[in-house]
Amino acid sequence: MRADARRNYDRIVEVAREVFREQGYDASLDEVAKRAGVGPGTLYRHFPKRENLLDAIMQSWVAKVSETADKALAHEGSDRELLLNWFQEYVGLISQHRGGPAKITSAMGDPASPIMTKCQVLAQANERVIDRLREDGCLRADVDTLQVCRLVGGVATVADQGELDPEAVRPMLEVVADGLLK
Amino acid sequence: MRADARRNYDRIVEVAREVFREQGYDASLDEVAKRAGVGPGTLYRHFPKRENLLDAIMQSWVAKVSETADKALAHEGSDRELLLNWFQEYVGLISQHRGGPAKITSAMGDPASPIMTKCQVLAQANERVIDRLREDGCLRADVDTLQVCRLVGGVATVADQGELDPEAVRPMLEVVADGLLK
C-alpha cells in the first residue's frame, strides 16, 4: 500500500469514527469523505460497503471486548451480580453509536457480513462468562450462548431505538439474567 | 372527502399493505404510488409521513390485537404456558412485515409518532395478560408492563433483523417468561 493511500485510509477511519459517534451508523458517507478531505471515489475504493468501514473502525474495539470480559470475570460478588455486570458492559460495548446494537447483533449470525469475525470475538467473550457460570452450576441446563447474545442484543436494540437511559435498561437485563439463572 | 379521493385513499392503503408485506417497511413509497396508479403527490397529500400510511394500514390490526389477547386469556393450562403463548402471539402481531417489530416497539414510547395510540392498544392488551397473572400471584413484584413489551419487542426485533425462524425465537421467550415468573 502506498504511503498516500495509507494516510487517506487512516484519515477516513478516524473521521468516520467521529461522524458515526455524532450521527449514528446511518450517517452520510459523502459527508465522511468531505470531512476527511478526500473524494467519494477514494472512500468507496478503500471501503466498498458501509460495513467495511465499520469493520475498520472496530479494529481497536476487539481488544476492548476481551479486556472487558476479563474484568467482568474478575468481579467479586454473587453469580447474579457477575452476570448482570457483564450484561451491562455488553450493552455498553455494542452501543458506541446509534444503530450499533442492531447491526452487531444481526451481523453475529450473518456469514456475508464483513464484521462477523469481530462479532464472534464478542460472542466468545460472552461464552467465557457463560461457561464460567455454567461450571459454577448456577445456570439452567439448556442455555445457549448465542441466544444470550441475541437476548441482550435485543434489549440494547430497543434501548437504542427508543433512546432509553441506562436506568431503564437495567431492570430488563435483570429479567433476562433471572431467566437464565437457576 | 370527495368520492375520487376516497377511492384513491383506499387503493393506496390496500396496495401499501401488499408492498410492505412483500418488501418490508422500508419499501419505496413511489413504488406504492405507482402500483396504486396515482402520482406521488396524491400519496403524500393523504399520508404526509410514512408513519401515517402505516397508521392507516394498522386500522384493522387493533381489532385483531384485542381478539388475540382474549384468546390468550382463555387459554387452558399453566401460568407459564399462558404467558409463553401470549408472547408468541405478541411477536406474531408485530412481525407482520419486516421492520415492524422495531418500528412498533419504539413508537410505543414516542408521543410524536402517529401510530402511538395503536401501539398503546397492544400495550393494554399486554397489560391485561400481565394483570391476570399478577392476580394469580405468580409474577415477581416489580414487573412493569411497558418493560415486558420492550423485552418481547426486543426479541422480535432481533428475530426480524436476523431472519430467525420461530423455533429459534421460542427459547428466548422462555427465558424472558422465566425471568418474570416467580
Added chain:
DNA sequence: TTGCTAACCGGAGACCGTCTCCGTATCGTG
C-alpha cells in the same frame, strides 16, 4: 536527478428514493 509506470486520487454524474409545487382536471352542488 530524471524518467517511468503502477497505484492512487477525486469529482462529475448516473441512479434512486423522498417530498413539493402548481397547472390541470374532476366532483358535486346550486
Added chain:
DNA sequence: CACGATACGGAGACGGTCTCCGGTTAGCAA
C-alpha cells in the same frame, strides 16, 4: 349546466449512494 372547491399527478429539487475514468503522484530503477 356552470362554477367553485377539491383533488390529481407529474416535473423536478434535493440528498444520499456508488461508479467511472482522466489526471496525478509515489516510489523505484537507471
